Amino acid sequence: MSIRKRVPAVAGGLGAVVLLGLAANFAIGGQHYNTPSHSQKSAKAHNVIMLLGDGMGVSEVTAARYYQYGADGRMNMDKLPFTGFQTTWSVKPGFAPYKPDYDPDSASTGTMWATGAKTIDERISQGPSSADTVPGDNLETVLEVARKAGKKTGNVTTAELTDATPAVLDSHISLRGCQGPNDARATCPLETKAAGGPGSITEQTIDHKVDVLLGGGRARFEQPLVAGGTTNVVDYAKAKGYQYVTDATSMEAAKSNKPLLGLFTPVNMTTEWSGPVALQGDGTPPQRCVTTNRPPAEPSLAAMTTKALSLLQGDKDGFFLQVEGASIDKQDHAANACAQIGETVAFDKAIAIALDYQRKHPDTLVVVTADHSHTSQIVGEDTTGNGNPTGYSNNLITADDQVMRVTYGTAGGTARPTAPPSQQHTGAAVPVMAIGPGASAVLGTTDHTDLFGLLQGDALRH
């Protein structure tokens, strides 16, 4: 089992399909337009927008579609013309050949699409090793390739900016928890700057000089660079030339003459929607979700995406932008269907921004995927006694004015406490959707590592 897959320019996994000379004229929503030929040897993407719905398996997408738009409705992500499936297995600590782990985390899966290699859970763009605490080899990321090619780069998330998904693009560290300097001193002592290493994820993020950085996690950046010191990573970023913003208004006012660091909350950003945590048995009473949970001082993911595109566009070398809808996963863990669906809808609105940009700039590749599947399942409204799910359920009143039951049962065990413990990821293949040059590479069943080649667009030419 090789951890580094062979990565053709337009990637295809074992048994996957390579389309040669596939040029397409599309009609989407009544509008006709062309994409360039997707031949391996012809046009490649000048700009790349990668949108990652954390934990957004097929079940999560369906639940959001039915709740928000009704059974007959369609989401923005449903408009991407090329669709397929990707396997997401990671590997276990040990020695080569590393053994597969069928139920991965977001650090190992992020490393897959960001670097084209398999690694162990908790690892950020480093290869596998004998144990979690033994650093692996650093792996070049697609953001690093883009920067080398002169492209502008952006990294946007609703989680902490140092969380696994954004971190895999601009950091290399053995454990995902080593987010701020204090965290790294406690958990990754061999990799701190004091020890001659690259430092925590916050420090590496700034050192990478990513042009646009927007998300939560301010508390990580407010940790001191030196133990007990007074200078923190925000100070460090400013010294490196960053403009720093902490609310939506100042984000909107930011100009493109300096790189931008926006940290809008101390930890994860606030979810767009709220609702009750799932309950055992029949579940929560049927209800609609509260859709006004996010304070206006925090920008939406769509607003962050719009701002990032406005700052990145226009460069002769193009750009690479990553946009993560992070709390789909976090609210799936929390067994909260309203918050989970609200984050999926918010992510889908960011996709609309990307698709609108792509329509006006057809040399842009847009890829939408998830890093792993998750717990939530749509089930029937059982009234027969033993037919209820074994876990925790929410009953939601959808756009169709009908009840949809969403259940969570991957954690709770035989003890099964009244309040659901953090639910597990699941191992099902994830959906992948794409439009633009190279997009046909996502057809069929491929592996998450296959994205690495595709996401480089024309950066490979440099």
Add this chain to the structure above:
Amino acid sequence: MSIRKRVPAVAGGLGAVVLLGLAANFAIGGQHYNTPSHSQKSAKAHNVIMLLGDGMGVSEVTAARYYQYGADGRMNMDKLPFTGFQTTWSVKPGFAPYKPDYDPDSASTGTMWATGAKTIDERISQGPSSADTVPGDNLETVLEVARKAGKKTGNVTTAELTDATPAVLDSHISLRGCQGPNDARATCPLETKAAGGPGSITEQTIDHKVDVLLGGGRARFEQPLVAGGTTNVVDYAKAKGYQYVTDATSMEAAKSNKPLLGLFTPVNMTTEWSGPVALQGDGTPPQRCVTTNRPPAEPSLAAMTTKALSLLQGDKDGFFLQVEGASIDKQDHAANACAQIGETVAFDKAIAIALDYQRKHPDTLVVVTADHSHTSQIVGEDTTGNGNPTGYSNNLITADDQVMRVTYGTAGGTARPTAPPSQQHTGAAVPVMAIGPGASAVLGTTDHTDLFGLLQGDALRH
């Protein structure tokens, strides 16, 4: 909410994608070949093979792939170049506009792809109505369209031949349970032949003169035509000109000069594999599956598919063949991962037969899909106490020599008996995969009803 969708020749749902002039040259597994242009106005399929994995959601596919071929392995179905997602919601009894049911059964979903219309659960190619017991309007099926166009037709399943999926092609009845004459007299009294109706599913199947009928369910056909009579539906079939076989050897010997009825078991056919039913908590001890469960007198699904193709091929008007891997669903209900995966692998072997035929006859459209998603989920091997799933789990030793945990938790309720009750279907969108003329219609997110237009191939021309 319209129950009958607008069905263009190459179907596209709301917001779905229509590809114009998409001609493709494929390289699959190192072999290059062409498919005709998929333009709406150009070549349509002369032959159609529809393969239906009952309950085979993305999770079921992934579990089978990992168990049988390992993390890096690929299934035959992974070779189909065009891939997408389909919504499967049915409607609730009532009055138009009918309200959606997000968690459908195989009768309503079968009616969707076989007729292009939404209907209520339990219904076989009839429209919805105010209650289960009130018959709906009969809806023309894709098999009927094919017969009208002079095509030969076949219907193959591992379930009873009168089970929902095969039934939707050649029968119209208000309740799926009305399989044999006795069943219909008990449950669908308004629809028996004695009452002037079309009769039970067995009788309608024979009256349809389907050229090849292979599966289980002999006991349904051995019910007497008239209450207390001695002539049964097998006798009726013989009188109508059918050759009748009951084991693999006689099936192989059947000739193409007469239509063929093969009924290999009294009820459902025997599963290919066996293994333990899932257990609470940590689940069953890690083990491999027993892969020799099916008696040799019963043909495999692949053998039935091979025989059906040999009998249907060569007609100037082409053919329509349906092949169902039925017990993926039935073993998912039973919370038995070995039997479920064995049926998925057996279904995949039937897909290989279809793909081989398609390669030699590129005017053949092959479509693979599922009628609804199901319960099984791949989770981690938790050892921390509360992290185990709330339901029932199997631990399997895969081709990688690693443990894969598959869990079932959509039924069991708060009582949660030691033996799992029948698990529920789930509402997640299903995978759809296709190759051949028109295949690109499955890209993106469409609805199960959209298959009706695609599956007609060139039959619409007549």
